[in-house]
Amino acid sequence: MAPKKKGDDANAGYSVDLRFGRTKANLKMGIVGLPNVGKSSFFNLLTKQAIDAANFPFCTINPNEGRCRVPDPRFDKLVELWKPKSVVPAYLNITDIAGLIRGASQGEGLGNDFLSHISSVDGIFHMVRLFDDTEVTHVDDTVDPVRDLDTITAELCLKDMAYFTKTVEAIEIAAKRANKKLPDIFLSTMPKVKECLENNKILSKQNWTAYEVEKINEILPTLLTTKPVVYLLNMSKKSFLSKKSKHLKPVFEWINSHGGGTIIPFSVDFEQELWENRDDKEFIDNLKSEGVNCDSAIDKIIKTGHQELNLMYFFTCGEDEVKCWTVYKGATAPQCAGSIHNDMERCFIKAEVCTYDDFVASQTAGQKVSYGGVKAAGKYRQEGKTYLCQDGDILHIMHNAKK
Secondary structure, X not given: OOOOOOOOOOOOOOOOOOOOOOOOOOOEEEEEOOOOOOHHHHHHHHHOOOOOOOOOOOOOOOOEEEEEEOOOHHHHXXXXXXXXXXXXXXXXXXXXXXXXXOOHHHOHHHHHHHHHXXXXXXXXXXEEEOOXXXXXOOOOOOXXXXXXXXXXXXXXXXXXXXXXXXXXXXXXXXXXXOOOOOOXXXXXXXHHHHHHHHOOOOHHHOOOOHHHHHHHHHHOOXXXXXXXXXEEEEOOHHHHHHOOOOOHHHHHHHHHHOOOOEEEEEOHHHHHHHHHOOOOHHHHHHHHHOOOXXXXXHHHHHHHHHHHOXXXXXXXXXXXXXXXXXXXXXXXXXXXXXXXXXHHHHOEEEEEEEOHHHHHHOOOOOOOOOOHHHHHOOOOEEXXXXXXXXXXXXXXXXXXXXX
């Protein structure tokens, strides 16, 4: 997105905050970490697929692709009201990437291939192992999550540094040959990027102006460390339920000292147990009687990943179908129409809009669901091309595209 105008303010002229990466709807989260930290088992839980999850490094050679439903009680309520013939929830795309090891940026352990898989995703679930288990080997023999965080971060920064050096040197040589002066924003931003990478700083966790973000996106679009990161701390079942682990404090301190970020402690073992016994009422009741919170962390992880990618969705509702349409936050009404069909964006006329809350509040128990109540309440409005869609809006697109 280009600035509307230039001013003294470094962010002047931007209608919305710029973010690193692509502004598309089909974005993906990648599961990244050392070997044997639980990535593939976690991927199985997310997607309910039966991929290999074995106790040896590089079990995952080619990245596994899948998707998981984004849980949303609003969608469930709309389905309950309309009882449609077809339902289509929102999904989060997930990639399980093989474990990285020290030296990956120099090709160790097929590292270059695995790092290229990270470049193809848009956000990172960085999984860190906090559990000790003699039956599950650690690539460095002992469990030390702070060392592991340093290892992964260093490899990502080294790979980015190689890409940065090659790209920036090519631009500088081309400018010198053409006897052209490089833009001031280039001369001020690139040294900051270089300094961060040399000091193993995750670029997405640093402070940047919107103009700097735009320039980095333009020149270095496939940097690994500009991707949003969610830290997943995989604990043993015992440690997770007791909320006690000697590793928790140093890991939190490391993350906070490296720019902060979303941290979700959970246990793959416990989540697997919950999933396998999800229909066993006695099992669940026994856990609850022991004071155990039986709410799965998986829903929180999925919703957090969706939010970190800056995605949202609007609803289309009727007797035939209730569907979520995923768009990038800040999408206009015509862009929302384009997510349904390109011709609808090109031939957009207007959008009829109401909020989820207004629609549900307008329904009368025992009566057929309809838009009559929300229209009568004056909560059903018409919006034009400049309308910015809000998460959970219910839209009806008007257009003159040919069928």
